[in-house]
Amino acid sequence: MKILVITEQRQGKWNNTSFETLAAAQQIAAALSATVSVLVIGKGVDAFAAELAGKNVSEVLQVENDLLADYTPDGYCIALKQVIESAKADLVLFPHTYQVRDFAPKLAASLGKGMVGDCIGYRSEGGKLVFIRQMFQGKTAADVTFLGDGPWFASFQSGAFRADQVTTAASGAKPIQKITVELKAEQIRTKPLELFKEAKSAVDLTQAPLIVAVGRGIKAPENIPQAEAVAKAMGAELAASRPICDEGWLPMERQIGSSGQTVAPKLYLALGISGAIQHVVGMKGARTIVAINKDQNAPIFEIADYGVVGDIFEIMPALTEELLKAK
Amino acid sequence: MKIIVCIKQVPAKDAPLTITGNWIKESDIGFEMNEPDSFALEEALRLKEKHGGEVVALSMGPERVKQTIKEALAKGADRGIHIADDHFAQLDPLSSASALAAAVKNESADLILTGLQSDDQGFGQTGVLLAALLDRPHATLIMAIEAGEGKLKLKRELEAGWFQWIECPLPAVLTIQSGINKVRYATLKGIMAAKKKEIAVLTRESLGVGSQPTQKVEKIYVPVKTKKTEFLTGTPKEVAAKLVEKLRFEARVI
Numbered sequence: 001m002k003i004l005v006i007t008e009q010r011q012g013k014w015n016n017t018s019f020e021t022l023a024a025a026q027q028i029a030a031a032l033s034a035t036v037s038v039l040v041i042g043k044g045v046d047a048f049a050a051e052l053a054g055k056n057v058s059e060v061l062q063v064e065n066d067l068l069a070d071y072t073p074d075g076y077c078i079a080l081k082q083v084i085e086s087a088k089a090d091l092v093l094f095p096h097t098y099q100v101r102d103f104a105p106k107l108a109a110s111l112g113k114g115m116v117g118d119c120i121g122y123r124s125e126g127g128k129l130v131f132i133r134q135m136f137q138g139k140t141a142a143d144v145t146f147l148g149d150g151p152w153f154a155s156f157q158s159g160a161f162r163a164d165q166v167t168t169a170a171s172g173a174k175p176i177q178k179i180t181v182e183l184k185a186e187q188i189r190t191k192p193l194e195l196f197k198e199a200k201s202a203v204d205l206t207q208a209p210l211i212v213a214v215g216r217g218i219k220a221p222e223n224i225p226q227a228e229a230v231a232k233a234m235g236a237e238l239a240a241s242r243p244i245c246d247e248g249w250l251p252m253e254r255q256i257g258s259s260g261q262t263v264a265p266k267l268y269l270a271l272g273i274s275g276a277i278q279h280v281v282g283m284k285g286a287r288t289i290v291a292i293n294k295d296q297n298a299p300i301f302e303i304a305d306y307g308v309v310g311d312i313f314e315i316m317p318a319l320t321e322e323l324l325k326a327k
Numbered sequence: 328m329k330i331i332v333c334i335k336q337v338p339a340k341d342a343p344l345t346i347t348g349n350w351i352k353e354s355d356i357g358f359e360m361n362e363p364d365s366f367a368l369e370e371a372l373r374l375k376e377k378h379g380g381e382v383v384a385l386s387m388g389p390e391r392v393k394q395t396i397k398e399a400l401a402k403g404a405d406r407g408i409h410i411a412d413d414h415f416a417q418l419d420p421l422s423s424a425s426a427l428a429a430a431v432k433n434e435s436a437d438l439i440l441t442g443l444q445s446d447d448q449g450f451g452q453t454g455v456l457l458a459a460l461l462d463r464p465h466a467t468l469i470m471a472i473e474a475g476e477g478k479l480k481l482k483r484e485l486e487a488g489w490f491q492w493i494e495c496p497l498p499a500v501l502t503i504q505s506g507i508n509k510v511r512y513a514t515l516k517g518i519m520a521a522k523k524k525e526i527a528v529l530t531r532e533s534l535g536v537g538s539q540p541t542q543k544v545e546k547i548y549v550p551v552k553t554k555k556t557e558f559l560t561g562t563p564k565e566v567a568a569k570l571v572e573k574l575r576f577e578a579r580v581i
Binding site: 015073074097098099101102103105106108109110113114115116117118130133134135136137138139140141142143144145146147148189190191192193194195196197198209210234235242243245246258259260261262266267277287288289290291295297299301302303304305306307308309310311314315317318319321322323325326 | 338341343344346349351419420421424446447448449450451452455456458459460464465466467468480484485486487488489490491492493494495496504505506539540541542543544545546547548549550551552553554556557558559560563564566567568570571573574575578580581
């Protein structure tokens with residue numbers, strides 16, 4: 001079996017989830033006696049290919065084209081379809097990034113295949129691969145298998161595997177194969193314009209050692225001060241899950257999760273946060289996680305060190321008082 | 328501008344889930360409009376209010392799905408299309424998208440919108456697959472739409488606070504990022520008006536769409552815990568005191 005890992009880079013920088021997926025591929029390859037090829041796509045990506053050549057893979061595929069300088073779903077799909085067909089890959093793995101969500105299902109469909117996205121792990125059952133993904137916002141897990149012949153397409157969620165577990169090449173750099181693809185400017189229908197960040201974030205939550213975060217359970221904007229009081233008593237920064245920022249109850253810059261900031265504080269106190277995947281990927285690296293939620297089945301408890309099943313509106317004032325007392 | 332919005336009906340947010348094999352027990356729980364799709368519907372209604380045209384609400388699933396289509400009509404969609412299918416939950420993303428694509432193929436819509444993903448299965452592939460199957464350009468995670476002559480200028484959300492403007496010709500398929508707008512409530516007048524609006528019923532058979540699944544959900548289950556959680560119990564005051572003590576002397580983080 002041949003596994004092909006599609007890495008992601010933008011403007012001279014890796015998306016580090018690429019290496020988590022490479023680690024996953026190496027582990028699957030070891031379990032199934034498969035080979036791993038790793039691919040980098042873009043324009044002027046020699047340095048990226050050279051870095052990949054130092055990893056424990058059988059080959060590096062470098063796809064270069066002027067029209068691939070900026071990401072477009074059309075450009076990537078047309079180019080990668082050719083590479084996957086000629087490389088005869090059986091399993092194509094992606095990091096589950098926003099970019100991958102944007103093109104990988106279309107790429108798979110262009111080959112008449114399906115994709116299992118956002119996986120958190122895999123199992124090998126008698127040589128058959130079972131992919132594990134979440135459903136119902138993380139309340140359940142699901143075992144998913146592919147039907148029919150490959151190539152099969154799957155993506156792994158950020159944090160599902162560890163980038164530092166990528167093994168390096170035992171003997172010298174691996175061969176880099178430069179691949180030319182047929183691609184015409186008129187085949188690319190969307191036109192990427194400028195990249196930008198919204199008003200520079202005044203709050204850098206990534207540097208905060210203590211974070212108190214609120215979710216839907218806070219119910220209304222007038223309840224935010226209660227959470228603020230807890231944060232203040234603790235000396236913590238206040239953060240939130242996406243719905244709270246979408247509602248405008250806290251500014252976007254205080255959002256934790258896949259579309260906000262990714263943090264790894266000493267303490268993360270989650271108040272009325274259910275623990276949907278999009279939020280958890282942004283905070284599961286915290287050293288100590290405390291969750292307070294009225295629903296004992298909330299997925300946040302799966303990653304919590306300390307849990308309280310209860311009403312945050314009763315616990316927040318009590319907690320503020322105890323914190324102030326302890327000072 | 329003619330806009331089709333794909334709307335899924337999903338179990339209500341607080342519905343207790345009872346797992347049966349590879350799906351959940353559907354009796355006894357409530358269903359609601361998939362929240363990410365409600366942002367797509369709102370965006371469609373706003374585009375119609377600004378540029379004129381028609382909004383069509385498209386949904387797939389068993390009979391109960393009609394309620395969600397009616398909600399879309401009450402909010403201002405002009406008509407509905409229901410692909411009646413009792414086995415919708417068992418379909419893989421490509422099979423579902425194939426049915427939706429077949430249903431809209433002859434509508435010659437300028438724009439097809441979907442939400443970011445569904446809150447139940449969460450495949451997050453429908454919009455991109457529709458674009459592939461209908462051979463239209465697409466863009467995902469859209470945070471702003473500026474309509475121009477035959478094309479759109481779109482603000483796409485990337486990761487870690489980055490955004491990008493892109494240009495996309497019409498007709499196109501977009502997936503809308505949650506939070507792009509403030510979703511409206513249906514008015515009483517809207518609810519009354521919806522009663523007169525048409526809902527066309529189709530089936531995969533009538534659309535000539537077979538099913539060649541590419542993947543199978545073997546089973547779903549409550550996730551295996553990776554961490555041992557210590558649950559603290561007692562009155563709010565007791566719990567608060569215990570927690571502060573744990574954080575100070577056990578975890579030593581405060």
